[in-house]
Amino acid sequence: MVNIGIIGVGGIAGAHLAGYRQLPQANITALCDILPERAAGKAGEIQLNIGATGGTAVQARPYQDYRALLDDPEVEAVDICLPTDLHADMAVAALQAGKHVLSEKPMALSVADCDRMIAAAEATGRILMIAQCIRFCPEYQVLKAMADSGADGKITHALFRRLSGMPRWSSDHWMEDPRRSGGGIFDLHIHDADYVNFLLGMPTAVDARGVEDAHGIGQVMCAYHYPHTQAVFAEGGWCYHDGFPFRMTFTVRFEGATVEYDSARGPLAIFRDGCEPEIPTLPAGDLYTNEIAYFLDCVATGTAPTVVTAFDARETIRLVAAEAASVRGGRPVAL
Ligand SMILES: NC(=O)c1ccc[n+]([C@@H]2O[C@H](COP(=O)([O-])OP(=O)(O)OC[C@H]3O[C@@H](n4cnc5c(N)ncnc54)[C@H](O)[C@@H]3O)[C@@H](O)[C@H]2O)c1
Known part of the structure; x- marks a missing residue:
């Protein structure tokens, strides 16, 4: 069982939640969103290009400040589903807080930001995987x-x-x-x-x-x-x-x-x-669901992802x- 905290509970988080729900090895421990109803687990019924969210109501500790989620000792891994410009800073903060990280694509908007994320993963020995779902x-x-x-x-x-x-x-x-x-x-x-x-x-x-x-x-x-x-x-x-x-x-x-x-x-x-x-x-x-299952397996076994490495996503x-x-x-x- 891996205890997950999701930061950003909008469109793609709903699709991730639908995936986690199918995986007995996942436990959604905490949700964080600046919008309180989303932090409370009621993500909107958002229609994405691939897959609808919906039915995303979930019982988990709600946070509106990401720092509180990162301070939660039960959260082992963080799933970053934030607007793209926030990915790099959030991934670095989560890695430095000792969490494993799955972060949505695009990894970041510059190669320099990608390199900061990779350096933080190397310095902390935590897993960093980018959700290149295709x-x-x-x-x-x-x-x-x-x-x-x-x-x-x-x-x-x-x-x-x-x-x-x-x-x-x-x-x-x-x-x-x-x-x-x-x-x-x-x-x-x-x-x-x-x-x-x-x-x-x-x-x-x-x-x-x-x-x-x-x-x-x-x-x-x-x-x-x-x-x-x-x-x-x-x-x-x-x-x-x-x-x-x-x-x-x-x-x-x-x-x-x-x-x-x-x-x-x-x-x-x-x-x-x-x-x-x-x-x-x-x-x-x-x-x-396949991408999330792979990430959870990497976390559970302490194995670095190979299907998509952080360097692949940076490239x-x-x-x-x-x-x-x-x-x-x-x-x-x-x-
Ligand atoms: N892999 C895919 O197929 C796919 C599909 C859609 C989106 N995405 C990616 O997922 C990421 C999120 O996109 P989305 O469509 O879910 O966006 P969204 O706007 O629907 O959701 C983002 C959520 O983050 C919250 N948020 C914003 N700032 C925050 C902060 N500082 N702290 C906590 N919460 C905060 C917002 O309130 C919102 O609920 C983007 O990088 C996007 O490119 C990937």
Whole structure:
């Protein structure tokens, strides 16, 4: 059993709570939010892109000041579900208070802040995991396993897309402020940038174009340069109009198979010449519950995460920052 304290009880915390509830090894000990009704365990019925929250009422010690939660000796691990600009300071404070930390993506809005978080984890010997949930998403796990097995040869080209309207649920509308969220490129597109890093490693360069307004870079289309794969692209953004349906998709061609997934259209399918399309059985669980179960296992066994290391998440921030520089400069940026 791991005793958890959640700091920030808004949209994503509701999805995490739904995951914790399925895991007998999790005990939600404390909740902290500046909004008292949320600290009391009544997170709003917030509709996220993936998964609705709701039914999040939970019995746990309520705190409105994070310092009180960090002083609570029963809390072993802290789950940071705060606006992005607060991640780095909160993670450092929690690690220094002796807590293990699961922090939402993006890790931070600068590589320097990521490095502060990593230094605090190293100094305290506590676990720091960043919730890059797509690494734990069943469809994307199937694709990763195919690439790692090599049975269908190498990836020749790949396209990832993640599109939505502007998220309207955030408290104080912090997501609409690029100084707090980093804009759609850091908040939404980062999922695919991180997955590209997971699947293929860091590219040698990025060449990105995008659309920037008062909410930051809301839309980006990026080419990732690799010596071993001819064409890897991702498109992501949240600047479509209200009501535009969220979708995440990929089409990836290996030498011997094509894999396609579109969350709006149907299950993942694998196509091979001369064969009927294959609809594989997916790994169990959903992305949030899988990621949380993995974190709890790392805490319980004292093992550093390997599916997503803190350095991986830091490299993804470096990658997205390079994409933003490429959008603004209108030319490729080497990594
Ligand atoms: N992995 C995913 O799929 C996913 C989805 C949505 C959000 N996120 C990430 O999760 C984080 C939170 O996003 P959200 O959508 O839940 O935002 P949100 O606005 O719905 O929730 C944030 C909560 O933090 C509280 N808060 C703000 N400042 C605080 C403070 N100093 N102390 C305590 N509580 C405080 C707010 O009152 C609010 O309840 C962001 O970094 C976002 O990028 C990830």
